[in-house]
Amino acid sequence: SFPKNVGGVLSTYALTLEPRFDTVVERGAQALTAGRRWVVLDLRVPQGWLRYLRPLLVFLVRPFAVSLEVTKRQPWESIARHLDNTTYEEGYFGVIYISSGSATASIVGERPSPPEPSLELVLYQSLVRPQRFELVLEKGTEVGVSRFVPLLSGRAQVRTEAGSQRTDRWRRIVSEAAEQGASSEIALHAAICLMRIPQAQYILPALERVMPRTIVECGVGGNMGASTAVFLNYCEQSGAQLWSCDRNDPALTGARFAGWRGALWHFHQMDSVEFLKSDVVPKNPGLVFIDTIHSYDHTMKELAVAETMTDAILLDDAEYPGFRDGIDGNLADLSPMDKDDHGSSEPGGVKRALAEFLEAQEEWERIDVGHPNVALILRGTEETTS
Ligand SMILES: C[S@@+](CC[C@H](N)C(=O)[O-])C[C@H]1O[C@@H](n2cnc3c(N)ncnc32)[C@H](O)[C@@H]1O
Structure with a gap:
């Protein structure tokens, strides 16, 4: 008997001496891994006039248990019977031969493939x-x-x-x-940066509340792109689409989400106020997100345009006292231009602009999403204003 999954069989000057050589070849062929080979090197009786020398040859190799009976065995025929891609070659005037063949796979039974997992992992x-x-x-x-x-x-x-x-x-x-x-x-799908910038996860309750089909994002943030990741993740799951702008190159964020460009994501490198006014954004987006320079003046301009186009605005960094003190390590990810911008913008610009906006626009109100820096403001429906 043979072990299972044999990698190859080499038999030299032995097979002919075994009376049950055919069974040996058959079992060996079954034990061979599909595609692996069996090679036999053995003696045989030469053909032609040399066959008359058979009794003499048998006499010469008698010490090796060779008899006339042995000379009638033809193991190369077993190789041809039980294996595929067989070869046969003779040498030394037909006194020796090398025969080989490879094992084929055979279907020993059929089983249905395992069912689809019931849990989505x-x-x-x-x-x-x-x-x-x-x-x-x-x-x-x-x-x-x-x-x-x-x-x-x-x-x-x-x-x-x-x-x-x-x-x-x-x-x-x-x-x-x-x-x-x-x-x-x-x-x-989109990488989520929530652990990198934990604040970004508070965009989720805002999305759940508003359920926008179209989102306009001002400020992608070069190498950070935390908000873009959250929005694209939402878009992929809900079928919504995202229009984003940044006046700087989207850098790593752009590269990271390049696969979504054109399908779910429409990026334009331009100023946020110009972007909001332009016709590259949808007319009445479900949500406008503002996270750009954080200065009072610019935030006021963004709010003034956003208010004319949507009923839901989300502002990031709404409570930061000012970037000179507040942004800490994140500054490392900003371009030199933005470092300048942040450095020169007056402290608490977004906070002041938001307070002033809400004061002047009575129909708008702030909704708590669980983080003081993430401000969702909605144009009041009858339900919320009453
Ligand atoms: C704080 S980062 C945005 C972070 C990003 N939203 C996030 O969650 O990772 C501010 C971005 O606003 C961009 N920006 C600043 N002023 C802008 C303006 N006037 N128009 C468009 N983008 C502006 C900067 O280039 C910078 O990439």
């Missing part, structure tokens, strides 16, 4: 070192993760390569791993 994976992240994608897919959410956490490792190339690579890894057995559909 979502893995929020921080962007650790790329190699490790990709290993998580591969192994996670194999064990049935149906959705990966790449997470920009506090210590996430972000490379500056184009985001679309990276997500293409991720998708390739996931679909290759899925071929190994996982049956669920894999969706890769």
